[in-house]
Each structure stands twice: as structure tokens, then as C-alpha cells.
Amino acid sequence: MEHEARSARQLWVEDDRARRRMPDPVRTAAVRAVMITSVTLVLAVVAFFSSVTGSWLAFPVTVCAVVSTVVATWSVLDIWITRQVWRQRNGVVSEPSSTARPPLRAKREESRAETPSLSEAA
Numbered sequence: 001m002e003h004e005a006r007s008a009r010q011l012w013v014e015d016d017r018a019r020r021r022m023p024d025p026v027r028t029a030a031v032r033a034v035m036i037t038s039v040t041l042v043l044a045v046v047a048f049f050s051s052v053t054g055s056w057l058a059f060p061v062t063v064c065a066v067v068s069t070v071v072a073t074w075s076v077l078d079i080w081i082t083r084q085v086w087r088q089r090n091g092v093v094s095e096p097s098s099t100a101r102p103p104l105r106a107k108r109e110e111s112r113a114e115t116p117s118l119s120e121a122a
Contacts, residue, residue: 022083023083023086023090025082025085025086026079026082026083026086029075029078029079029082029083030079032075032078033072033075033076033078033079036068036071036072036075037072037075037076039068040065040068040069040071040072043061043064043065043068044065044069046061046065047061047062047064047065
């Protein structure tokens with residue numbers, strides 16, 4: 001009985017809500033960062049093996065790996081910066097959310113309407 005119920009369920013369930021595609025400048029920055037990071041990892045492995053074997057290439061490759069690490073760090077930061085810039089330029093929704101506070105002017109007008117003026121109180 002349990003086996004039949006288990007086989008009736010689907011193994012893979014599609015999610016109705018698809019993830020939106022990243023904007024093109026952000027995708028470009030992400031691809032660039034992946035390429036630079038992969039080259040950095042290859043350089044680090046080559047530097048490690050050449051230093052273990054005592055090759056003359058150990059020092060130049062190690063220097064290149066250190067420089068490449070700095071560049072890879074910047075490229076990963078570039079993804080974040082590009083995404084923030086794109087959101088500022090294109091992705092801002094200019095309507096308040098439901099949790100947004102009402103404008104102060106509206107609050108003041110409501111409080112003035114509730115409290116009687118001095119001439120009415122006298």
C-alpha cells in the first residue's frame with residue numbers, strides 16, 4: 001500500500017515561479033568573474049606544483065597568481081557593484097509598499113481635524 005502511494009507521487013515537481021534572468025550587464029560581469037577566477041585557480045595549482053618540484057617557474061607563476069587573486073577579488077566585487085548600479089538606474093519601483101509610513105503631511109491634517117481649534121473650544 002505504501003509502495004503504491006510512493007510511486008504515485010512525482011519525484012520532480014516543477015516550481016511555477018521561475019527565477020528572473022539577470023540583467024545583461026550583471027551577467028557579463030558574472031561571466032567575466034568566473035573566467036578570471038578559473039584562471040586564478042589554474043595559476044595557483046601551477047604555482048604550487050612548480051614550487052614543490054623546485055622549478056625556476058615557481059617565482060614568476062607565484063607572482064602572477066598573487067596578482068590574479070587581486071584581480072579576481074575585484075571582479076567578484078564588480079558583480080555586486082554592477083548589480084547595485086543596475087538596480088539604481090532601472091530597477092527602482094516608485095510606489096510605496098504596504099508597510100510604508102503615510103506622509104507626515106497627511107498625519108498632520110488628520111491630527112488637525114481631530115483636535116478642535118482654539119476658537120471652537122472657547
